Each structure stands twice: as C-alpha cells, then as structure tokens.
Amino acid sequence: MRDEDMNERRIGVRDELRKRIVKGPDGIEFEVDPISDYYCDARPEVRPGAYAGIVESLFNWARSESLWILGFGTGCGAIEMRPLMTPRFDAYRYGIQWRPTPRQANLFVVSGYLSVKTLKRVIRSYEQMQNPKYVVGLGSCTINGGMYWDSYNTIKKLDQYLPVDVYIAGCMPRPEALLAGFEELKRIIRAGKAEGANLYAENFDWYKANQKRVIHDWDMPDYNW
Amino acid sequence: MTFDWMKIPYALLTLIIVVNYGLLLTALVQKIAARAGRRHGIPIWQNYIDLVKNYALRTSISHGVMYYLGPVFRLTGGVGLLLFVPSLYGSEMFSNLSFAGDLILALYFVFFGTLGMALGAGESGHPYSAIGVSRGLSQVTAAELPLALAVFSVALQYQTLSVTDIVAAQQGGITNWTLFTNPLAVTAAMFSFLGSMMRPPFDVVLAPQEIPIGPPTEYHSSYLALMQTNRALFPVAKMVIYMNLFFGGATSWPIFFLKIFLIYMVSALVGVVFPRFRVEQSIRWFLVWAVPVGVLAILVV
Numbered sequence: 001m002r003d004e005d006m007n008e009r010r011i012g013v014r015d016e017l018r019k020r021i022v023k024g025p026d027g028i029e030f031e032v033d034p035i036s037d038y039y040c041d042a043r044p045e046v047r048p049g050a051y052a053g054i055v056e057s058l059f060n061w062a063r064s065e066s067l068w069i070l071g072f073g074t075g076c077g078a079i080e081m082r083p084l085m086t087p088r089f090d091a092y093r094y095g096i097q098w099r100p101t102p103r104q105a106n107l108f109v110v111s112g113y114l115s116v117k118t119l120k121r122v123i124r125s126y127e128q129m130q131n132p133k134y135v136v137g138l139g140s141c142t143i144n145g146g147m148y149w150d151s152y153n154t155i156k157k158l159d160q161y162l163p164v165d166v167y168i169a170g171c172m173p174r175p176e177a178l179l180a181g182f183e184e185l186k187r188i189i190r191a192g193k194a195e196g197a198n199l200y201a202e203n204f205d206w207y208k209a210n211q212k213r214v215i216h217d218w219d220m221p222d223y224n225w
Numbered sequence: 226m227t228f229d230w231m232k233i234p235y236a237l238l239t240l241i242i243v244v245n246y247g248l249l250l251t252a253l254v255q256k257i258a259a260r261a262g263r264r265h266g267i268p269i270w271q272n273y274i275d276l277v278k279n280y281a282l283r284t285s286i287s288h289g290v291m292y293y294l295g296p297v298f299r300l301t302g303g304v305g306l307l308l309f310v311p312s313l314y315g316s317e318m319f320s321n322l323s324f325a326g327d328l329i330l331a332l333y334f335v336f337f338g339t340l341g342m343a344l345g346a347g348e349s350g351h352p353y354s355a356i357g358v359s360r361g362l363s364q365v366t367a368a369e370l371p372l373a374l375a376v377f378s379v380a381l382q383y384q385t386l387s388v389t390d391i392v393a394a395q396q397g398g399i400t401n402w403t404l405f406t407n408p409l410a411v412t413a414a415m416f417s418f419l420g421s422m423m424r425p426p427f428d429v430v431l432a433p434q435e436i437p438i439g440p441p442t443e444y445h446s447s448y449l450a451l452m453q454t455n456r457a458l459f460p461v462a463k464m465v466i467y468m469n470l471f472f473g474g475a476t477s478w479p480i481f482f483l484k485i486f487l488i489y490m491v492s493a494l495v496g497v498v499f500p501r502f503r504v505e506q507s508i509r510w511f512l513v514w515a516v517p518v519g520v521l522a523i524l525v526v
Contacts, residue, residue, distance in 0.1 A: 092264065093268070100437030100438050103444065131284040
C-alpha cells in the first residue's frame, strides 16, 4: 500500500469518499474525487456590510426581526425548543421561525452538549449557512461542558470551535430564558455587533486547528459550502 | 391593430397592488391558522421583513444555470398568470393585457412555474429536493385534471375562450355566477384548488418535518426571496382566475380583496381541519372524487 493511502487510512476517510476510477454505463472510464467534486472548499471571506450605514442599519433591523432558526437538537436542550412553537410561548410573535435546512436559516441554536462526533455535523451545518449567521449556545454544556466537563468524548467550550454570539446559561434553561436570550441577540444584531461569520472567516485557521485537534476522522474539506 | 402603451404601466400597478395584498394576505391566513391552534402567530408585516432579510444576505451560492433560473421561472409563472387575465372587470386601468384567447394561456401559466421549479430544484442535487419534485409533479398533474375539465366546461357553457367575456356573461346579479349556473364545474375546480394551494391535506410536497422542505431545500438568500415573492403573488393570481371564471369577477378593488380572501379561506379552513395526505392518497382522491365531477360537468353542459 502506498504512503498516501496509508495516510488516508489513518485519518479515516471512508471508502465512498476516496478518489477512484469509475466506468460509466457507456463504457467510458472517468475519475471521481468526491471530496473535490461534491464540495466547494473555497475559504470563507470577510464580507463587509452595505456601504451606506443607514442601509446596513435597516438590514440589521430586518435580520433581528426575522430570525430563522436551525435547531440542532444534540441534548436535552432540544426539548426546551418545542414549547416555543406551541401556544404557551409562541415565539412566532417575535419574528422567530424554524427552518428545516441550514441554507435558509440564519440562527444556529446548539442545544446542549456536543460529542466530538456531533461537533463534526455541527461544523458542516454551520458552514452551509449564509453570511451573516448567528450561533446561540444553549445550556451550561456549551459554556464549560456542564455536567459533562470531564467526559472523554464531549467538547467543553463551544466558543473555541464556532463563534458564539449569545450563551443562555442553565441546566436546562427554561423557554422564558430562551426568549430572553433571543431578545438579547436581537439587541446585538441591531447594534451591528453580531459579525460571527466574519469572525469565523478572519480567524479561520485558529478555528480549524481547534476543530481538527478534537476531530480525528476528518473526512471532509476544510470548508464546505 | 394598435397597442395602447399605457396598458403596461397600468399592468405594473396591478402587479404592485397584488404583490402587497398577497404578502399581507398570506400572513393573515397564517395568523388565522395559528389562531386555530390557539397561537397568535407571526406579525402581519412579517413577510416584508423576511423578504428584506433574505435580499440582504451577504453570500449566496449557485448550483448551476437551471438552479438560478428555477425561481425566475417560478416568478414568471405568477406574474404572467396575473398580467394576462383582467383583475377588475370593466376597468380600463386594471384589465391588464388580457386578450381573446387568454384562458388557454392562463392554464399554461398555472403549470409553468411548477415545471421551472422542478428543473431548478433538480439541479440543486439535494435528495429531498428530488423527492419533493417527484411528489409535487405527480400531485399537481392529478390536481390539474379536474381544473382543466372545469375550464373546458365553462368555455363550452359560454362559448368563448376569453376571460373578459366569461366575466361579462356573469354580470347582473349573484344568480348569474357560474357557481349557480354550472355548480358541477365549480365543485371540480374547487377540489383542484385545494390541491394546488400547498396547504394541508395536500402539502406533502413541502412536508416540513418530513422531507425538510422539499424542492426549495437548497434555496437561500435572493433565490429564496424571489420564491417568497411568488408565494405571495401566485395564489392571488390563481384566485383571480377562479374569481373571474366562477364567482362573477370583481368590479372594484374592495370587492376584489373580499372575494380573494373568501376563496383563500376555503383552502385555509380545509387546511386547519384535515391532516396531510400521502401522495398516492391525494392522487387517488383527485381521481375518485374530483375528476368524475369534472367529466360530469362537461357532459351536462
């Protein structure tokens, strides 16, 4: 086995992601390299806001009043999201809606502890969202590991892997705390300080180094759109 | 034959009025549906904010030419449908670009956006898009049959293919409406209407919580904003056809707004009461209940 193959084996690239020669139904052979064919791995760039300040203020106001949530139900926190959709708390009143796909969402709610395996999915989902995008860390687990602080398999500070805008402390925080957190996020967005996506692009190497330190089976491009 | 160029700005004015009305109407219907679930629901102006937000996103990525054209085709379907039928009967300003054979063109435009969307969503390469598209096309095809039959029935009844003439024939009292002169055709068309409004029980195409959101899974930022504009515009444009063909048309904007709202409420009320059909169930439902009524409508006429 060649050295490169050994290397790939070591970092655990799955078989279906390997570069290979495929024979098409018409008998023509062609090369398939899933990692570069299926993903765009261009580095993220810092995107400045609109040139005119007043326009950017309008946009920020619109962004704050139209938070589309991608809920990542990793732990018990996911349970606290459901009451927000139902009559008792009804977060739709505040312009907060749930979208099922990362492409359309602009607020990523990481609800609870992240195992290393889940972190990988979280990073991929986050990178598929469009700039500007915001991250809310829900519960103590995202702040310092919470009750999982000495676990061998969970990360402790979410902030080291993704730029977090607002933490909502608690184990678990009640839906009222979530609403308060979203209101705080709205204030930050309106003030023009929620530039997490640009922060991620600026400190891309630092974030990637942190991510790769814990994720050992890195079988995706460095940045996948 | 001379063309009155003033028609174009007038038609654009109609477009602006209808887009704004559609944005408010869809939010209102969402609020009503939320009330049925004992919620307050979104603010009435939420659709505008969502639009601004989506246009203001700083990045967007494309999956190719058809992906780019999908929302454009979709919006073209909505705009075309609206522009080629008269929105107000007897009004020089708001009869738009209607002409003698516009009924056939309208039928074509109803389907046009769906096809464009199918091509665009197909190129995005997301498996959920493909599932949504296959479900959508089969369901829309089944739902389109009774509508086509009803439209032929109405065309036979009035011996014309011009929407303006059909509205003219219904003037002079509520009993002149097609609703009362040809109830079978209206029943068949209303069954089809339920199927094309993307509300339960026929919302398996988008099916939130199941195949995340179906065809538009990969769409975002301004692509999505175009489609949202169409989501506001297209139902109203479609209901303008229904209003003109079956419910006597409208002679002023207040009547127009009221009739459109009431027609929309038919699908909204059915939607909050009934759970979702699977695709094969909905197709069977259309073939068993709606198509025979349509055939009967043609036979009776």
